[in-house]
Amino acid sequence: MGKKKQNKVLEILQGYMVPILFTLLCLVSIKISGQSASYVITETISRVGRNAILIVSLILPVMCGMGLNFSIVLGAMAGEIGLILITHWSIDGLPGIIVASLIGTVLAIVLGTLTGMLFNKVKGQEMITGMILGFFAVGVYDLIFIFMVGSVIPMVNPEIMLNSQNAAGETIYVGLRNTIDFHAATKYAVDNACKMMFVKLLPMMLVGFAAVTVLIVAFNIGKKKLDVKKSLFAARGFLITTIILGILQILMKTSKAVQKAFFIVQVPILTVVIIALVCMLVVFITKTKLGQDIKTVGMNMQVATAAGINVDKTRIVATVLSTVIASWGQIIFLQNIGNVQTFNSHEQVGTYAVAALLVGGASIDKATMGQVFTGTVLFHILFFITPLAGKVLFSDPQLGEYFRVFLCYGIIAVSLILYAWKKIAADKKRIEEENRLQMEELDK
Amino acid sequence: MKNTWKNVVDYIGTSRLVVIGFLLVLMISVFPLGINPGMIYSDCIVRIGMNGFLVLAMMISIVCGAGLNFGLPIGILCGLFGGSIAVQFNWSGLGGFWGACLVSVPVALIVGYLYAKLLNNVKGSEMTVGNYMAFSIVSLMSIAWLVLPYSNPKIVWPITGVGLRTTLTLEDNYDKVLDKFLKIDFKQMGILQSNPYWKDFSVSTGLLLTFAVGCILMWLFMKTKAGVIMRCSGGNPGFSRTLGVNNNHIRTLGIMASTVIAAIGINIYSQSYGFYQFYSAPLMMAFPAMAAILIGGATPKKATVFNVILGVILFQSLLTLATPVANALINAGSISEVVRIIVQNGIILYALTKIKSNGGK
Numbered sequence: 001m002g003k004k005k006q007n008k009v010l011e012i013l014q015g016y017m018v019p020i021l022f023t024l025l026c027l028v029s030i031k032i033s034g035q036s037a038s039y040v041i042t043e044t045i046s047r048v049g050r051n052a053i054l055i056v057s058l059i060l061p062v063m064c065g066m067g068l069n070f071s072i073v074l075g076a077m078a079g080e081i082g083l084i085l086i087t088h089w090s091i092d093g094l095p096g097i098i099v100a101s102l103i104g105t106v107l108a109i110v111l112g113t114l115t116g117m118l119f120n121k122v123k124g125q126e127m128i129t130g131m132i133l134g135f136f137a138v139g140v141y142d143l144i145f146i147f148m149v150g151s152v153i154p155m156v157n158p159e160i161m162l163n164s165q166n167a168a169g170e171t172i173y174v175g176l177r178n179t180i181d182f183h184a185a186t187k188y189a190v191d192n193a194c195k196m197m198f199v200k201l202l203p204m205m206l207v208g209f210a211a212v213t214v215l216i217v218a219f220n221i222g223k224k225k226l227d228v229k230k231s232l233f234a235a236r237g238f239l240i241t242t243i244i245l246g247i248l249q250i251l252m253k254t255s256k257a258v259q260k261a262f263f264i265v266q267v268p269i270l271t272v273v274i275i276a277l278v279c280m281l282v283v284f285i286t287k288t289k290l291g292q293d294i295k296t297v298g299m300n301m302q303v304a305t306a307a308g309i310n311v312d313k314t315r316i317v318a319t320v321l322s323t324v325i326a327s328w329g330q331i332i333f334l335q336n337i338g339n340v341q342t343f344n345s346h347e348q349v350g351t352y353a354v355a356a357l358l359v360g361g362a363s364i365d366k367a368t369m370g371q372v373f374t375g376t377v378l379f380h381i382l383f384f385i386t387p388l389a390g391k392v393l394f395s396d397p398q399l400g401e402y403f404r405v406f407l408c409y410g411i412i413a414v415s416l417i418l419y420a421w422k423k424i425a426a427d428k429k430r431i432e433e434e435n436r437l438q439m440e441e442l443d444k
Numbered sequence: 445m446k447n448t449w450k451n452v453v454d455y456i457g458t459s460r461l462v463v464i465g466f467l468l469v470l471m472i473s474v475f476p477l478g479i480n481p482g483m484i485y486s487d488c489i490v491r492i493g494m495n496g497f498l499v500l501a502m503m504i505s506i507v508c509g510a511g512l513n514f515g516l517p518i519g520i521l522c523g524l525f526g527g528s529i530a531v532q533f534n535w536s537g538l539g540g541f542w543g544a545c546l547v548s549v550p551v552a553l554i555v556g557y558l559y560a561k562l563l564n565n566v567k568g569s570e571m572t573v574g575n576y577m578a579f580s581i582v583s584l585m586s587i588a589w590l591v592l593p594y595s596n597p598k599i600v601w602p603i604t605g606v607g608l609r610t611t612l613t614l615e616d617n618y619d620k621v622l623d624k625f626l627k628i629d630f631k632q633m634g635i636l637q638s639n640p641y642w643k644d645f646s647v648s649t650g651l652l653l654t655f656a657v658g659c660i661l662m663w664l665f666m667k668t669k670a671g672v673i674m675r676c677s678g679g680n681p682g683f684s685r686t687l688g689v690n691n692n693h694i695r696t697l698g699i700m701a702s703t704v705i706a707a708i709g710i711n712i713y714s715q716s717y718g719f720y721q722f723y724s725a726p727l728m729m730a731f732p733a734m735a736a737i738l739i740g741g742a743t744p745k746k747a748t749v750f751n752v753i754l755g756v757i758l759f760q761s762l763l764t765l766a767t768p769v770a771n772a773l774i775n776a777g778s779i780s781e782v783v784r785i786i787v788q789n790g791i792i793l794y795a796l797t798k799i800k801s802n803g804g805k
Contacts, residue, residue, distance in 0.1 A: 118793070118797070121797040122796050122797055122799070124568070125571065125572075125796055125799060127572045128514070128571045128572045128575060128796065129793065129796050129797075131575070132789050132792050132793050132796065133789075133793060135731075135785065135789045136785075136786060136789035136790055136793055138785065139782055139783075139785035139786035139789060140786060142782045142785070143779075143782050143783070143786065146778070146779075146782065147779055147782070396590070396604075398590065399587060399590055399591075402583055402586040402587045402590070402723075403587060405583040405586070406580055406583035406584050406586075406587065408583075409576055409579040409580035409582075409583055410580040410583075410584075412576045412579075412580075413573065413576035413577045413579070413580045416566075416569060416572050416573045416576055417562070417565075417566055417573055417577075419569070420565070420566035420567075420568065420569040420573060421565065421566065423568070423569075424565070424566070424567065424568070
């Protein structure tokens with residue numbers, strides 16, 4: 001009995017090894033960097049707020065068995081084009097953001113469909129194709145926005161375009177500037193729409209999460225006739241969050257240090273609401289018929305085909321949804337930054353999002369909402385703390401910078417290797433099983 | 445006569461003939477556009493010689509069955525390590541250059557062996573694993589370049605005195621030492637000096653000779669017993685296993701060879717370029733080599749020395765010629781760089797769609 005329990009603990013530890021390791025790494029780096037707790041918390045909240053949606057966009061392709069979708073770069077571009085256009089048309093503020101996301105959605109649907117069709121041609125190699133497709137798309141994007149805007153596409157706007165003299169001595173506008181600043185009303189439009197002190201928000205969140213937990217448990221016991229233990233397990237995500245928030249609330253009341261750390265922290269309510277809505281949308285999709293199709297295709301394409309599911313179409317739909325969510329994510333991200341680096345903002349989107357998801361403990365074939373948020377928090381703490389820690393440790397911020405890039409690529413490489421091993425082992429086992437069955441049949 | 449012509453077309457392939465035609469148009473268009481043809485053609489020759497070895501490295505990896513070698517930067521890093529040792533100890537001249545290669549080779553052998561072991565364990569996902577392995581090792585080596593105890597004041601950062609600089613100039617070491625070897629330079633030899641088109645023409649004989657020797661050695665290797673086994677094993681692993689071939693062993697050999705050739709290749713590239721580039725420079729170096737061999741008619745399953753030579757000539761000449769021609773035609777700065785990105789990745793994407801899918805298992 002004791003040994004069994006020990007095994008279980010070991011199993012849990014193994015399952016959560018990556019997040020635990022990164023939590024330790026984060027804590028050590030924070031300690032070394034010597035930054036104050038309130039700085040770390042403020043920075044974390046703002047980074048998680050702007051990156052969460054981009055990482056959520058990766059979940060559906062993972063479920064569909066297409067691996068990590070590096071081609072969300074295309075979605076990010078769609079969002080950027082929306083933002084550039086509203087700056088061009090001077091549609092500012094929240095209406096501007098809405099118009100931008102509409103434009104982004106339309107573009108993302110087109111690009112996502114094309115990506116999905118390409119992915120259907122390269123089944124089994126989606127990840128590397130997605131990455132190369134990202135590079136390819138960057139090239140096409142540059143071609144359009146450096147050379148074609150102003151010359152082929154009629155557009156004149158001195159504010160966002162580069163000017164030059166043509167042969168006749170007239171000023172012409174060709175190509176976009178490297179950095180496009182958003183108008184004052186558009187900058188932080190979503191973040192500043194409704195801000196609230198964390199201290200005041202905490203009790204409300206606590207009540208909210210507790211209420212949802214109770215509702216889910218009550219629903220499971222009342223309607224589905226589950227026992228208490230099972231229904232608590234069904235609501236584990238909300239339950240754990242409630243407990244953590246409760247502990248935080250108690251600490252806030254009792255400890256001066258905690259109170260001080262959270263005192264100036266503000267939470268952008270609208271951003272949080274949008275993130276929650278997108279998450280709920282994804283969860284909702286997984287509960288529908290479409291979501292079940294996606295999961296079935298992810299488990300086994302032959303079985304899915306036999307069950308009458310249109311595999312290719314399902315895969316395209318998953319890619320389109322991922323691309324669309326990524327375009328919204330990039331809009332939230334950029335309005336928080338306040339400007340768009342026209343030719344660089346989208347370059348690393350895929351890599352960073354994928355690395356963050358993997359840090360949360362996800363793998364190539366499995367990802368959950370919990371992993372998304374654990375990963376986002378851990379990865380982005382590391383992301384801003386490692387250069388600071390490197391500066392303290394080696395008096396060279398560059399070293400921390402390289403370390404963070406190494407972590408990013410390293411975690412992706414390790415996950416890919418582990419997944420490949422698992423796949424090969426499963427194949428071997430399947431073949432052995434088949435051989436054994438054949439032998440048994442022969443014996444008979 | 446008609447039959448021979450048909451055979452040639454079949455051998456080269458229609459799509460490659462189109463590319464060759466386009467290249468010829470570019471080559472001729474240089475004359476009316478007022479670009480110095482002698483200089484441009486010399487540049488083409490240099491670029492072909494510079495990149496040739498990296499493409500050869502790609503070829504052997506395809507032949508041994510490991511597919512496109514996305515881990516080429518790993519070999520390149522070994523070469524850079526050898527180069528940094530050579531510059532640290534002020535080696536110069538042809539001897540210095542071969543010294544740098546000699547230091548690189550054992551390192552590349554060890555690293556290549558480990559990399560091959562890894563790839564043998566992840567069959568089916570070599571491309572993704574290789575790619576991200578290479579990316580992470582490039583960033584790990586970025587840290588190493590900063591902390592390794594280099595001490596030559598010429599190569600460390602001037603103020604702090606530690607860590608390699610981003611680019612090391614080879615001016616005092618072996619800058620263009622292969623290019624200058626037996627160089628045919630029309631200006632120095634006084635040939636055709638009255639002709640405005642050809643007076644700046646030169647042929648970097650040494651560089652081409654090195655590439656030619658590499659190609660011939662590779663071609664000869666493919667004719668030996670080991671080479672035939674390697675081709676067989678790469679083309680049809682299941683069949684070769686029944687013949688008693690150890691596929692993993694063959695793949696290990698091929699990937700090690702690829703790593704070593706890449707290590708020598710980057711030294712050849714750098715001596716011609718005049719600089720060693722460290723830190724993030726090797727990150728994207730696999731992709732031009734990949735595009736070159738694919739444009740030469742190779743597939744991720746099959747490649748020959750002919751594909752290497754044709755591919756590197758076509759791809760590098762196109763790139764070299766496109767820049768001045770595009771600038772003369774539409775005067776639009778870096779358009780050729782953007783077109784390079786599109787063409788290069790477009791070719792790789794097209795090749796990826798041609799890999800037979802494994803049925804989505």
